[in-house]
Amino acid sequence: MAGVGTLWPEALALAIAVPHEGWSMLLRRNDFRPEPVFTGYHGRDIHRGDLALFLPNWAALQWTRVPQNLLSHFEASACDHTYQVNVQAAQASGVRSHDELVARFLRFMSPA
Secondary structure (H helix, E strand, O other): OOEEEEEOHHHOEEEEEEOOOOEEEEEEEOOOOOOHHHHHHOOOEEOHHHHHHHOOOHHHOOOEEEOOOOOOOEEEEEEEOOEEEEEEEOOOOOOOOHHHHHHHHHHHHOOO
């Protein structure tokens, strides 16, 4: 499984769409500073190993639920040292809970 990266202006974040899965990720620095390394991922497929470089403790992340809003049906956020990741389910994704959304992230990150 792979996601597709889209760089935010000034390298402030990297959005990662997971095609045909109904959810996406947003990776950014905890201090909100630009991350020049993100530029190399724009328009590229992003695999679990790429994401693990930024989130080495991905399996042990402590997730916080983000209240539902107009942009996402379910959303959760977690921090790993320098970086924060948000996972977001689209309204029509079929995701039925925050736990299911986090499980989809963990499945993405798990070795095949």
